[in-house]
Amino acid sequence: MTDALLPARFADLEPFAAVWCLPTEGERYARRLASTMDELQAFYDACFGRIEEALDHCDQFPLDEMPADAVNLMHLIYSLVIVSMPVEAWRQPHVPDAGAARLDRIVEPAP
Amino acid sequence: MAKWPKPPEGSWTEHYPHLGTGPVSFQDSISPEFYEDEREAVFKRSWLNVGRVEQLPRNGSYFTKEIAVANASVVIARDMDGEVRAFHNICRHRGNKLVWTDFPREETSGSCRQFVCKYHGWKYDLDGACTFVQQEEEFFDFDKADYGLVQVHCDVWAGFVFVNLDKEPRQCLREFLGPMITGIEGYPFEKMTERFVVRADVGSNWKLFMDAFQEFYHAPILHARQTPAAFSIPAAANGFHAPHYQIDGPHGVVSTAGIRPWNLPKDMLKPMEEATRSGLFGPWDAPDIGELPEGVNPANCDPWGLDSFQIWPNFVILIWGQNWYLTYHYWPTAHNRHTFESTLYFVPARSARERVAQEMAAVSMKEYALQDGNTLEATQTMLESGYVDTFPLNDQEVLCRSLHKVAVDWVEDYRREKAGAERD
Numbered sequence: 001m002t003d004a005l006l007p008a009r010f011a012d013l014e015p016f017a018a019v020w021c022l023p024t025e026g027e028r029y030a031r032r033l034a035s036t037m038d039e040l041q042a043f044y045d046a047c048f049g050r051i052e053e054a055l056d057h058c059d060q061f062p063l064d065e066m067p068a069d070a071v072n073l074m075h076l077i078y079s080l081v082i083v084s085m086p087v088e089a090w091r092q093p094h095v096p097d098a099g100a101a102r103l104d105r106i107v108e109p110a111p
Numbered sequence: 112m113a114k115w116p117k118p119p120e121g122s123w124t125e126h127y128p129h130l131g132t133g134p135v136s137f138q139d140s141i142s143p144e145f146y147e148d149e150r151e152a153v154f155k156r157s158w159l160n161v162g163r164v165e166q167l168p169r170n171g172s173y174f175t176k177e178i179a180v181a182n183a184s185v186v187i188a189r190d191m192d193g194e195v196r197a198f199h200n201i202c203r204h205r206g207n208k209l210v211w212t213d214f215p216r217e218e219t220s221g222s223c224r225q226f227v228c229k230y231h232g233w234k235y236d237l238d239g240a241c242t243f244v245q246q247e248e249e250f251f252d253f254d255k256a257d258y259g260l261v262q263v264h265c266d267v268w269a270g271f272v273f274v275n276l277d278k279e280p281r282q283c284l285r286e287f288l289g290p291m292i293t294g295i296e297g298y299p300f301e302k303m304t305e306r307f308v309v310r311a312d313v314g315s316n317w318k319l320f321m322d323a324f325q326e327f328y329h330a331p332i333l334h335a336r337q338t339p340a341a342f343s344i345p346a347a348a349n350g351f352h353a354p355h356y357q358i359d360g361p362h363g364v365v366s367t368a369g370i371r372p373w374n375l376p377k378d379m380l381k382p383m384e385e386a387t388r389s390g391l392f393g394p395w396d397a398p399d400i401g402e403l404p405e406g407v408n409p410a411n412c413d414p415w416g417l418d419s420f421q422i423w424p425n426f427v428i429l430i431w432g433q434n435w436y437l438t439y440h441y442w443p444t445a446h447n448r449h450t451f452e453s454t455l456y457f458v459p460a461r462s463a464r465e466r467v468a469q470e471m472a473a474v475s476m477k478e479y480a481l482q483d484g485n486t487l488e489a490t491q492t493m494l495e496s497g498y499v500d501t502f503p504l505n506d507q508e509v510l511c512r513s514l515h516k517v518a519v520d521w522v523e524d525y526r527r528e529k530a531g532a533e534r535d
Contacts, residue, residue, distance in 0.1 A: 025474075051386045058463030066463075074463060078470050084383035085478050089337055095478055096336065101485040103477050107308035107454075109466070 005072045007057055013050065013076065016043050020079035021072040025105040028075075028082045033093050037086065044087045047080050063111065071111045115354040115368075115410070122506045123356040130358075130512050134501035139518050140316035141495045146446035149518060152525030153424050154181045158266070158273040158280070158287045160426040160440065161187060165270070165304050166220065167195060171237060174220035175200055175210050179450075180443040181276050185263050186210045186226070190237035197265035197274045198239055202228040203258040209235070226260075235260050268293070270300050271428075291359035292422055294406025295430070302400060303435060303456035307473045309480070310452045315487035317425060317441040317449040318514055319494075323483045324429075324439060325365060325421050325510040327351045333482055337391075337475075342379040355410035356509050361423035361517040363510040366409055369416035369432045387471040391479060392416065393433035394468035398458040400434050408432070421510055423517060434458070437476070447491050453480065 005017040020043060022028045032040065054077055058070050066074070086093050095101075118126035125132065139145050161176040173188035184200035186209065202209045207230040212219040225242065226235045234243035239260035247255065264275040266284040273284050285293060313320055323329070331346040338346070355366040372380060373388070373395050381390070388395040407430055408415045415432040422428065427439040440452040455473055460466035493499075504512045 048382065048386070055464050055467065061463075063460060063463065063466060070463075074466070077467055078474075081383060081387065081467070081471050081474050084381065085474065088381045088383060089478075095481040095485075098481040098485040100488065101311070101313075101481045103309045103311045103451075103480055103484065105307060105309050105473075105477075107306050108473075109305050109307070109460070109469075111466070 005069065006076070007069045007073060009057070010050065010054065010073060013047060016046060017072060017076055019043075020083075021075045022079060023075055023110075025078070025082070025108055028079045031079070032082055032086065035093060037092065040083050040086050040093060044080065044083055047076065048084075051077060051080065066111055074111045114352050117506070123509045124504075124506050124512065127358050127509070127513070130509070130516060134503045135512060135515060136501055137319075137494050137515065138500070139515055139522070140318050141446065141491070141497075143446045145522060146316075146443070148522045148525055150180050150182075150443075152522045153518065154178070154443070155276045156281065156521075156525075157424050158275045158282075158284050159424075160271050160273050160422070160438075161185065161197075162272050163270050163300070164195065164267060164272060165301070167272075169222060171222045171224055172220075173210065173223065173226075173237070175218050176274075177216065177218055178276070178442070183263075183276055184208060185274055185276075187265065187272060187274070188237045191224075192238075194238075195265060195267055195272060196238065197263035197272075198260035199263055201261070202230065202233055203241060203260065204228065204231055204233050204244075209260070233258075269296050269298070288422070289359045289362060291357055291364060291406065292362055292420060295404055295418075295420065295428070296406075297404035298407055298430065298436075299400045300436065300456070302458050305457040305459045305469065307455040307469075308452065309454075309473075309477060310450060311480075311484060312444075313449055313451050313484055313487055314447065315449070315491040316447055317443040318518060319487050319490055320441055320449065320451055320484070321421065321425070321427070321439075321514055322508075322511040323487060324427065325363065325419060325514065326508045327353065327365070327367060328505065328507040329483075333486065334479055337478060337482075339379055339381065341376070351507060353507060354412055357409065358510070358513050361521075363421040363513050364409070364418055365421075365510055366412065366418045367416035368410075368412045369414035371414050383471065387468050388464075389468035389471035389475075391472065391475040393431045393435050393472045394457075394465065395433070396465075396468070397432075397434040400458065421514070423514075435472070447495065451484070 005021050054073050058074055061070055120126045124130055166174050167189040170189050170191050170193055173186055176185045185197050186200045187197045189195055200209050207228055208215050209226050209228055232245045236242050241255040241258045244255050264280050266273055268284055328351050330351055335343040353365050353367055357364050384390040417431045419429045425441040430436045435457045437455045442450040457469050
């Protein structure tokens with residue numbers, strides 16, 4: 001499969017990768033706000049148990065020499081982190097009583 | 112949580128008798144007239160932090176800083192001798208903004224050997240000297256040596272770059288910072304070069320957001336839902352007590368005790384905190400950064416949570432017990448608006464795990480800050496309604512009390528000076 005985003009052992013997560021492998025926090029946060037709780041929960045439930053394995057995979061490489069599929073996996077983990085807030089705490093996509101507030105990340109490390 | 116001893120006077124607030132204990136007016140946060148005077152009295156007289164030396168990695172590196180509250184644009188550069196300098200960002204010929212990219216109101220950064228004005232090509236060395244004037248012979252009685260860039264007072268402390276827009280600063284930077292702040296010198300800020308920067312436009316006076324982060328009385332209530340009930344219910348019942356407050360001149364610090372999340376029962380943690388070994392307090396596996404300077408963790412807490420150094424007027428250095436730090440800047444844009452900026456600084460991650468732990472800390476911080484930020488607009492609008500005009504502050508809000516008093520004192524000093532000058 002040439003159009004796979006993730007390393008082969010994470011092939012079962014490809015449907016989520018297509019949605020959640022986003023390189024910036026701004027894109028990940030926007031995707032979270034644009035999702036339903038059912039979508040967030042499904043992503044979380046499918047991927048949360050694989051974090052340890054994903055970290056082991058990414059930790060094989062130095063941060064500045066990661067192959068593209070491992071970088072995608074990092075982005076998927078970051079998305080999982082941002083989605084954990086509604087799933088584990090808020091029970092809604094946005095921070096309660098923070099309807100109008102924005103906080104834009106303008107500098108971040110890569111990957 | 113055990114209550115911490117208070118000073119012999121019985122409270123932190125009474126330890127600083129000039130503060131009083133009565134209800135406080137927030138007129139200083141809603142009055143457009145006060146704001147106009149504050150611009151002159153505070154922001155054109157104080158040392159203002161504009162960044163760090165790591166933003167100027169090489170000779171020739173520069174960045175610009177827009178300081179709307181002082182109606183200033185400043186370019187900060189490392190000249191060819193390695194010295195950090197600041198200039199008003201204006202070409203001496205016809206007043207064009209000298210350094211900008213695409214959008215003149217936006218900040219920029221880069222590296223160059225000379226600044227070249229986009230308009231008529233005048234050139235300036237990084238030490239400010241004017242070195243080239245197009246068709247110089249066409250000017251009258253002209254010597255380009257008289258047309259160097261206008262210097263802004265600039266100094267560096269602990270790697271933090273400060274400017275002062277006063278013609279002659281009333282104090283040098285060290286004196287302005289005072290012993291409590293300079294007591295954290297030696298903290299390895301220079302090792303923490305991995306940065307996350309977030310920015311927000313906030314619909315409140317700048318001091319109201321400073322208040323939100325200089326008391327933690329709100330934390331068990333406003334942020335209760337961030338933590339599982341097993342954690343948040345006892346936290347709210349205990350309330351918040353800081354082991355240490357200190358006020359030194361216009362600056363303040365609050366220090367807090369910490370927790371060891373890795374020792375907590377599972378039901379007090381969010382699953383993602385366990386999975387990433389991280390959370391709001393930072394990565395659980397703290398990097399080794401050696402001995403800390405004396406001014407850090409002043410109450411010798413173990414575990415220690417954080418020290419939040421509130422540096423007058425609009426700058427905060429918050430040092431976490433987990434060996435990272437963040438800064439806050441509150442840049443006013445109107446009496447009821449400001450730009451909030453927070454920068455998180457970590458020792459660079461060496462592995463994917465470390466990097467993910469940093470991401471978790473940065474994401475957690477944003478969730479908290481969004482809660483803090485949105486209450487502010489609610490506070491600003493109701494203060495402005497004017498139906499209630501004094502407000503009680505408790506002992507855990509001593510730094511809020513101090514901040515508003517300092518602002519009022521500085522503005523009153525300025526008004527007295529101005530009235531005196533007009534009489535003379």
